[in-house]
Amino acid sequence: MNKLTIYIDDKQFQAEPGKSILEVCREHDIEILTMCHLKGVNDVGACRLCLVEIEGMSKLLSACTTKITANMVIHTKTERIKKYQRITTELFFAERNHVCAVCVANGTCELQDLGYKVGMDHIRYPFLFPKCEVDTSHPWYVMDQNRCIMCTRCVRVCNEVEGAHNWDVKNRGYQVRIISDFDTPWGESITCTSCGKCLQACPTGALWPKAIVQGQMKKNPEIIDELMERRKMIL
Amino acid sequence: MKSGSSLLDAELHKTDPRVKLIAAKLKKENFKPDALIEVLHTAQNVYGHLPLNVLAYISKALSLPPSRVYSTVTFYHFFSLKSKGEHTCLVCTGTACYVKGAQVILNEIESKIGLRPGQVSADNQLGIQVARCIGACGLAPAVVLDDEVQGKVTLGEIINKIIDKMAAK
Structure with missing residues (x-):
């Protein structure tokens, strides 16, 4: 080629x-x-x-x-790109309620890393402080909309890797939220296989296992690509 | 997870003529998943809105994940999960209609009938909606009563028409 x-x-x-x-x-x-x-x-x-x-x-x-x-x-x-990276990062933080001090992903969070990387020392935009739901209905896992940045990595992993398509996105604009089935509690999902791949895919602390507390989240997003590679070998 | 989720197992009455209309549409579209929007259109036309058990039925019939169907429904403003009422009154609040007194009409509806935009009467007979320009600026102020455009409406006349609609059932 x-x-x-x-x-x-x-x-x-x-x-x-x-x-x-x-x-x-x-x-x-x-x-x-x-x-x-x-x-x-x-x-x-x-x-x-x-x-x-x-x-x-x-x-x-x-x-x-x-x-x-x-x-x-x-x-x-370029300076132009750096400017936009900074704006985008600040908007991520202003959009939902990100409180690192009480978050399970504190220290392993990609959003937190991003903030450090672009040198974000303050946020120039007014916070939206939306009222967000925390879904604790699943026996093992929690979905906290406050910490979600709508990257839809969980949605794609659930659909493309696990094939369950439990997650999707509802509404549009600033009202978008990740939903399970018909916006029903995660614990009542008929599609979720409880495989936990969405927890690995999530860049922040929006999806986490119940058994841990602040700062204890261990993540391995690379596992998704490894799974796909192994699958190719089987086929 | 739960095997018997009441939402998805909701058996629609096979004899319901509305279900027959949706079933006919599903068959016509050959149960293709990409016909979702067309099928939702039909369902919304026959029910007036999209109840969850109907969405569950469609998602099963088209082999689409429930979250995918729900996400499509909530993305488009045309689709509604809540009943819009047996009769609908849509007041245009586009620039021309606004200048010609759309807000006065809405205020009158609120004081005479007690409904604000987006609300549905307790007996589900009437729902009030607003739209940003329906493209009938020459007829300003325009109101759409049950899909029928009423042009150059006057206050007393439109309130009477709405009350007649509610009474006629």
Whole structure:
């Protein structure tokens, strides 16, 4: 297969066609911030953190859903991108009620890491303080909407990896929420297999096992991709 | 999880003519999952809204996960999970109608009938809705009573028509 030549941050790379900008960047250790991307499931371009600048295009495009083309000139670290990364991060925090001090994922949270990474010292936007539900009806797991950033990683893992499709998204705009079945309690779900993959996929502390307390959450989101690789071997 | 969730096992009465209409539509669409929106349209037309047991029936028939059906229903404003009332009164609040007194009409409805936009009367006879421009600006102020556009309405006339609708059943 003919490789394509692309330029990322003034360096030349050879990459196979059909790959996304994000895939190529990850291969060459070029850092791109992501939240909704999870290796092993399809990309949806929901979080807007992986935006990159492409020469000849006025709009910023998401690296995860944009495929490379020949002689593409990509910039990942411009001031413009840094500005938007900061805005996006602040909006994540302003949208729901994120309280790290009492969160199970404190220390292992991807949102928390992101805040440190973009150097967020304050938030310029008014907090929405939405009233969010905490679903504790499942015998083992808890879903806390307060900590959800609507990356839909749980939805995709449940659908694409487990095949159960217990999770989906209801409403639109700022009223979106993750739902189980007909917006019924998780514990009454007829589709959930209690496999716990959504807990591994969740970047924050929105999904967690009941047996743990503050800061004890252990996560292994890489397990999703490993599962998919093993499945290919079986087939 | 629970095997006998009452929501999904809700058997719809096979003899109900409304269920027959949905069943006919399902058959016409060959039970294809991508016909979900078309089937929901039919269901909303025959029921006036989308009750959960009907959604459960559709999700089973089209082999779609319940959450997928629910997510589609809540995404589109056209679909409603709650009853909009036997009769509907939709007041246009687009720019032209607003200038011509749409708010006065809504205030009059609230004081005479006691319903605000989005509310349904206790006996489920009447539901009041608002819309941002129905595209009949030349007829401002416009009100849609049971899918019938009433143009250049006057206050007394429209209230009487609404009361007649409620009484006629």
